[in-house]
Amino acid sequence: MNTPNPESHRCGQVAVIGRPNVGKSTLVNALVGAKVSIVSNRPQTTRHRLLGIATVEGGQILLVDTPGLHREHGRYKASAMSRVMNRAARGALEGVDAALMVVEAGRWVDEDGLAFDVLRQAGIPVILVVNKVDRLKDKSALLPFLAEVARDRDFAAVHPISALKRKGLEALVRDILAQLPEGPPVYDEDEITDRSQRFLAGELVREQLMRQLGDELPYATAVEIERFVEDGGLLRIGAVIWVEREGQKPIVIGKGGARLREIGRKARHQMERLFGRKVFLEAWVRVREGWSDDEAALKSFGYE
Known part of the structure; x- marks a missing residue:
């Protein structure tokens, strides 16, 4: 992992990838510091690819929020909406400098594996973000879960966080910036999204x-x-x-x-x-x- 020069400014695009309902949009909103992505307790709430602009000390992080990657089976089989959302999620990886793979603390399912496979094929640095740690009833289970998920998977960093309660975000931001190239900001400081x-x-x-x-x-x-x-x-x-x-x-x-x-x-x-x-x-x-x-x-x- 690169060590950022504290006097340099870094700027780059970071895809936020994961299965439905792991808190990707909540994380984007928390990092941006404003509501740019809608949230609900329903999977598939996010349907569009959306850019959230997080201007932080030492850099600007352009967060590409995406629909949840899912296997096209069951109720979503052959659905045009399903195909469009999966294309949007996969297309978000084009031209990005790094990715955040968001999973739910204590829970790894087949669709998490699908998201990891997509990121591995993209060949970009991936930071594992383990969200919703505040909901984990048995806190002693967190470290074994982190070790199991990271085993045999090459992550640039691993961060347990609570996006909803904004816990663990400062360390995450530092590691995101470390993956980005040096460069000036793309957007003004007061801009929070590229959407109208x-x-x-x-x-x-x-x-x-x-x-x-x-x-x-x-x-x-x-x-x-x-x-x-x-x-x-x-x-x-x-x-x-x-x-x-x-x-x-x-x-x-x-x-x-x-x-x-x-x-x-x-x-x-x-x-x-x-x-x-x-x-x-x-x-x-x-x-x-x-x-x-x-x-x-x-x-x-x-x-x-």
């Missing part, structure tokens, strides 16, 4: 859908921003929530429109916090049959 406010608005609506409809419609909704207008100090935003069947519309809308209003209210509050201005948000629910298995539809919704 329009894109982030759609993601914040989808976050509320995942959180509030996770038991009923976890993967059957998409969001399209039809209107995004700056009106003085106010943002006027119109969002279309797409579902796949007529019978799903009343689930999103709720009795007397109550659920749709609650989704809009919480999304609006998140937007105002992120954008630093007042937001007027309107949302509608429409049907597009089979959109999640239609690559043309996915492209029109902004999926890469």
